[in-house]
Amino acid sequence: MTRLLPTLLLALLLAPTARAAETLTIYSGRNERLVAPVYKAFTEKTGIQVKVRYGETPQIAATLLEEGAKSPADVFVAQDAGALGAVARAGLLQPLPKELLEKVDGRFRSPEGMWVGLSGRARVVAYNTKKVKVEALPTSIQGFTDPAWKGRVGWAPTNGSFQAFVTALRLMKGDAAAKQWLEGMKANAPRTYKNNAAIIEALARGEIDVGFVNHYYLYAAKKDKGEELPVANHFLAPGDAGTLVNVAGVGVLKSSKKAEAARKLVAFLLEQQAQQHFAKETYEYPLAAGVESAPALPALSKVGSPELDLSKLEDLKGTLKLLQETGVL
Numbered sequence: 001m002t003r004l005l006p007t008l009l010l011a012l013l014l015a016p017t018a019r020a021a022e023t024l025t026i027y028s029g030r031n032e033r034l035v036a037p038v039y040k041a042f043t044e045k046t047g048i049q050v051k052v053r054y055g056e057t058p059q060i061a062a063t064l065l066e067e068g069a070k071s072p073a074d075v076f077v078a079q080d081a082g083a084l085g086a087v088a089r090a091g092l093l094q095p096l097p098k099e100l101l102e103k104v105d106g107r108f109r110s111p112e113g114m115w116v117g118l119s120g121r122a123r124v125v126a127y128n129t130k131k132v133k134v135e136a137l138p139t140s141i142q143g144f145t146d147p148a149w150k151g152r153v154g155w156a157p158t159n160g161s162f163q164a165f166v167t168a169l170r171l172m173k174g175d176a177a178a179k180q181w182l183e184g185m186k187a188n189a190p191r192t193y194k195n196n197a198a199i200i201e202a203l204a205r206g207e208i209d210v211g212f213v214n215h216y217y218l219y220a221a222k223k224d225k226g227e228e229l230p231v232a233n234h235f236l237a238p239g240d241a242g243t244l245v246n247v248a249g250v251g252v253l254k255s256s257k258k259a260e261a262a263r264k265l266v267a268f269l270l271e272q273q274a275q276q277h278f279a280k281e282t283y284e285y286p287l288a289a290g291v292e293s294a295p296a297l298p299a300l301s302k303v304g305s306p307e308l309d310l311s312k313l314e315d316l317k318g319t320l321k322l323l324q325e326t327g328v329l
Contacts, residue, residue, distance in 0.1 A: 022261045023049040027064060027073040029057030029083065030248055038277055042268045048261050057083045058160065058316065064253075065090055074256040075265055080164050081117065081247050085311030088114040093251040094259065096266060103270045103288045108247050110311055117247030117310075118269050119278040120285035122215040122303050123165050124233040125242065126200060131209045137234050141169075141242030144210070145184030153190040154199045154211035157328045161196065161214050161246065167319045169241040171312055175322060182326040197221070203231045210234075212242075219283035219296060238304020245305035246313065247287065248278075 028035060032054045039050045053060070053073070061083040064071055071092070078084045087093055093114040101113050108117035125137060125144075138144060144153055156162050170178040191208055193199045199211035200221045215233055222229050236242040250269055252262040268274060275286035285293050285300045293300060323329040 022258055023051055024074045024258055024261055024265060025072050026050055026052045026075045026077060026265075027060045027071075028052050028054050029060045029076075029078045029080075030054075034282060035077065038269065038274050041273060041277075042265055045268065046261075046264055048264065050265075056160075061086055064092060068092065069255045071253060071255055073253050074258050074262045075250060075252055077118075077248070077250050077269075078115075079248050080160060080313065081115075081249055081310035082164055082167065082313030082316060084110070084115040084249050084251050086314035088112065088251065088311060089314065092254055094254040094256075096252065097263060100263070100266055100270060105287070105289075107305065107307070108245070108287050108310070109249075110251075111309055115249045115251035115311075116266065116270070117249040117287045118274075119248045119282075120245045120287055120300060120305075121161065121247070122235070122285070122300075122305065123161070123242055123244045123246075124213060124215045124218075124235055125210050126203055126213050126218055126231055126233055127210045128203045128206055128208070128230055129232050130230045131206060134232070134234060137210070139237040140240050141212075141236060142181060145181060145188060147188065149210070150188045151191075152209040153185070153188060154193055154202050154208040155185070155190050156193045156195050156199060156212075157323055159195050162212065163316060163319050163323070164246050164313050165212070165241065165244050166323065167313045167315055168244045168306065168308060170315070170319065170322070171308060172241050172306060175318075179322055179326060182322065182328055186326060186328055200231060204229050206230075215297070216283040219294070235298065235303055238302075239306050240304075241306060243304050243306065244308070245285070245300070245303060247310060248284070 057079040064087050095113045101109050104116050196213040196217040199213050200217050202208050203211055218233050250266050256262050270288045275288045275291040278284045279286045279293050283294050
């Protein structure tokens with residue numbers, strides 16, 4: 001019996017540690033390939049385990065809205081601000097500490113402090129450098145309704161980032177103006193693709209002259225196919241809807257019983273290690289102050305994203321309705 005005492009004592013000493021080990025449940029609308037290394041690094045640093053449910057951001061947001069206060073999720077990591085806005089507006093997120101919010105420019109976080117942006121994705125017009133001179137490109141998204149661009153443009157109306165842009169256009173100019181732009185574009189017979197990557201590929205083949213995409217797809221393509229790819233990004237005029245910088249961001253669920261650990265994850269995602277991961281691996285804009293973007297990118301301060309409450313990009317239903325009314329979808 002006495003020989004068992006050291007073993008029992010050891011078990012008792014270890015038991016509190018095992019019980020203290022926390023596991024956060026993350027609902028992640030960001031791709032596993034991109035963010036899994038960041039979650040792993042968080043666990044290695046803090047000892048806090050993570051259980052991640054991956055999916056498309058709109059579906060994850062819909063699940064959270066359905067689950068409500070009974071959701072098992074502690075943290076929501078979303079690919080766009082509109083989804084975070086929808087979940088926050090339903091009263092499902094809790095305010096984040098001021099010291100975390102203030103790491104990011106006010107344009108890229110919830111005005112009410114319910115979520116904070118992690119990385120930025122700018123809308124651009126990518127173009128084939130062998131077929132188009134940059135001087136010939138319009139400075140506004142409105143310019144592409146000119147008949148001179150008929151049959152030369154590529155877009156991806158089913159893509160979430162395009163739909164977020166249309167939502168921004170509706171917020172800035174009103175539904176009537178957004179409808180007019182969509183009808184003008186449709187009259188110019190743009191070629192339709194399934195996503196941003198397919199548009200970049202079509203540009204490289206010379207199939208189209210210009211395409212509406214997020215900025216980082218070009219860099220991913222060049223990393224894969226080489227710098228000689230005859231495609232470049234054109235940033236429209238500051239303040240234009242076509243320069244929208246949407247964000248991937250994070251919020252903590254109000255119903256979470258592990259809020260302290262969840263806030264530690266938010267803090268980690270805004271630290272140098274995680275922010276540099278986004279900058280180097282996907283060429284997104286890191287949003288935490290003091291972290292530099294990839295050298296190939298123009299400074300975020302020069303992109304000139306329109307002044308817009310990104311939370312209001314949540315009205316996807318209204319955008320889908322408009323896309324259907326105009327025959328774009």
